Amino acid sequence: MTRVGFLYPGHSAESDYKAYEGLLGGGVELPVVHTLMREDAHRVDALLDIGGEDVLAEGAREAAALGVDATVWACTSGSFVYGPEGSLRQVEWVRRAAGTPASSTSWAFVHALVGLRVSRVAVAATYPEDVAGRFVGFLAAAGVEVVSLASHGIATAAEVAHLDPDEVVDFVISNDHPRAGAVLVPDTALHSAHLIEPLEALLGKTVLTANQVSVWEGLRLAGDARPRANGPGRLFRTGAAEVASMLPQV
Template sequence: MTRVGFLYPGSSAEDDYKAFEDLLGGDVELPLVHTPLSDDLHVLERLLEAGGEASLVKGAQEIAAMDVEATVWACTGGGFVYGWEGTRRQVERVRQATGGPASSTSCAFVHALIRLRLPRVAIAATYPDEISQRFVEFLSEAGVSVVSVASHGIATAAEVAYLDPDEVLDFVISNDHPRAEAVLVPDTALHSAHLIEPLEALLGKTVLTANQVSVWEGLRLAGRTEPRATGPGMLFRAGSAAVTSLLPD
């Protein structure tokens, strides 16, 4: 059994991780520690607060006692708003606090694109446009080319968690771009475990969601790099053995 821990802000789509456990075939456990969140607004001030060092270190210290093999900071916005170097520093603090391998959802998107060799992406974001543009800047710093970005403009994580699956499908599909090699859906408040396969079938290309890449990244850090036929999406079927991490050792 492989155990990967997740630092998850507030409460919205945490049950998505149980869905991933089931989809991965029962040999993976994905325990969560909820980090503090004063409110779940998708605004810069709140996302910076969510990703603050004190919250991350406290959560990491809790998860260190849970016998996990790796830890992921599972909040896309609370990472990329700090920029590439700031996100790397977050990961380093989590690694120091847990004493084991660590990463974040934002970094996981980049590593997934490296593994799949897909440098051009479209973004279908649930966030307001100001926050979506921060994700574009983060990806650009990491060498990813964003050919289009769409913002759903949803104000809170709670609203994202209650989106109807058909609405999510429609939003992502309608915001694909012909030049994009993958579509990124960057919000861990979004339930996505059971949407990846239908989205990829409808679009005919890779779809990467926040909770999906978080789980994949955690397994990669835990040494589970083999392709997984039971994993959702092209990403899990590709495995992660060929990834060269951009994070500090």
């Protein structure tokens, strides 16, 4: 049994992790530890607060008590808002406190793109424009070219969690770009586990969502990177066997 722990701020789309347990077909447990969210806001100061060392260390210690094999800070905006160097420090905070391999959702996006050999993407972000722009900056620093950016302008995780699935599908497919090798949909507050296969079928290309890459990254770090014939998504069908030697140390 592979067990990956996820540090998840507040309550919004954490049910995605239980959905992934089912989609991955057994042999995987994905427990969620809810970390402190003093304010639910897609605003830089609030995002810096939810990703602070005290918050992450407390959550990581709780995850360690569950006997996890790897630990992921499952918040895109709460990691990329720290920038590349700051988000690596976050990963180190989690690694030290949990005593396991660790990563974050923002780095999971980068690592997934490395594994898929995709360097040019479109981003369909739920965030306000200024926050979405920071994700673009994070990706650029990692060598990823963003050819288009769409911002939904949603102010809170709670609002994102209640988006209608049809609205999500429309938003993503309408913000693809012909030069993009993949469409990235950041925000772990977005329910997406059951949307990836339909989205990839409609677009004819890879779609990466925040909870999806978080799960994939955690399994990779736990040593369970084998391709899975049933997905969900091209990312899981591809696996991650060649990723580790290509990545910065996180």
